[in-house]
Amino acid sequence: MSLVINHNLMAQNAARNLQTSYSNLGTSVERLSSGLRINSASDDAAGLAIRELMRADIASLNQGVRNAQDAVSMIQTADGALQIIDEKLIRMKELATQASTGTYNSDQRLIIDSEYQAMASEITRIASATDFNGIHLLNGNLSGDFTGAGLVSSGEMKVHFGAGNDSAEDYYYVRIGDSTASALGVGIGAGPDAAGASISTQELAQASLNALNDAIISKDKIRANLGSLQNRLENTITNLQVQAENLQASESRISDVDVATEMTEFVRQQILSQSATAMLSQANSLPRMATQLLG
Incomplete structure (x- = not known):
């Protein structure tokens, strides 16, 4: 040089x-x-794109866990109310059995029937009053087909927990049957021709026993369905948490600095x-x- x-x-x-x-x-x-290993697109353009997609999925999965947990709380609320309804139905059957025997006169049966009707009214009140975040659970509102086009959804409840919109992977429906006394076929609200409408006579009391059995079975089916849904949701929560954890580990390997x-x-x-x-x-x-x- x-x-x-x-x-x-x-x-x-x-x-x-x-x-x-x-x-x-x-x-x-x-x-x-x-x-972070990637602080801007110039550090790793492809890695940045993959990382942001992963972050979006992780956030969705974590929110899905919270959605599923809310659904579990809702189901527990409904099941707790159904447990009280169960106690009322058992008491009504006890009263019907009492009124079915011939050792009571008509006046006494009317007194027994008044408590019977009070139990039926309480069942309807519980079913109508039980709600979760303003959503009534046991009055039949969640027993129809799902419609979510309007501002207020109707029919069965759609529980969304996945990061996409695939019915096989990202959501399913919670359907809860009508648990009012009239829907169960007991009490005067079920109509005068219903077998479980009244126990004011010995004949009506005897006929109501079968109606009460059917009501208890209907209620048990609702509770069993809710129980299976709760178990399914709890398994879903565990699976979502594992997914989010593994996806977070993958995102860390791409994004975090060694x-x-x-x-x-x-x-x-x-x-x-x-x-x-x-x-x-x-x-x-x-x-x-x-x-x-x-x-």
Whole structure:
């Protein structure tokens, strides 16, 4: 290389190397301070796209877990109310059995029937009053076909827990039958011709026993269906949590920085920057050698 004074090529080369190592040092500082290997699209364009899709799925899965947990709470609310209705039906059958025997007169049966009707009214009240977040559960509102086109959905409840909109993978429906006294066929509200409408006579009391059995079976079917749905939801929650955990691990491998490896790179770039700075200082002093020849 010639000894010239118009251009300091060695200094330019040292400056370029310093700029490169200093830029790499800044990248290492950014990664170590953020904990992320990918801080912008320029770091890894394909990795960034995959990471953001994974983050969206992870957020959806975590929300799906909360949706399923809310559905479990709703089912537990409905089942708790049905347990109380169960107690009322058992008491009604006890009263019907009492009124079926011939040792009571008509006045006494009317007294027994008044409690019977009170139990039926209480069943209807419980079924009408039981709600979860303003959604009535036992009055038959959740027994029809699902319609979600309007601002307020109707029919069976759609529990959405997946990251997509596939009926086989991302949601299913919770259907709860009507548990009012009239729907169960007991009490005066069921109509005068219903077998379980009244126990005011011995004949009506005897006929109501079968109607009460049917009512208890209908109620038990609702509870059994809710129990199976709760078990299914709890299994779904576990599966979603495992999915989210595994997806989070995959996202971490793409996005997070390996601190040990990056710290090694940081020290390397730091040494290179220091070395380039020292050489740049030396290169800037080299043109002075030419002035010695001129003297």
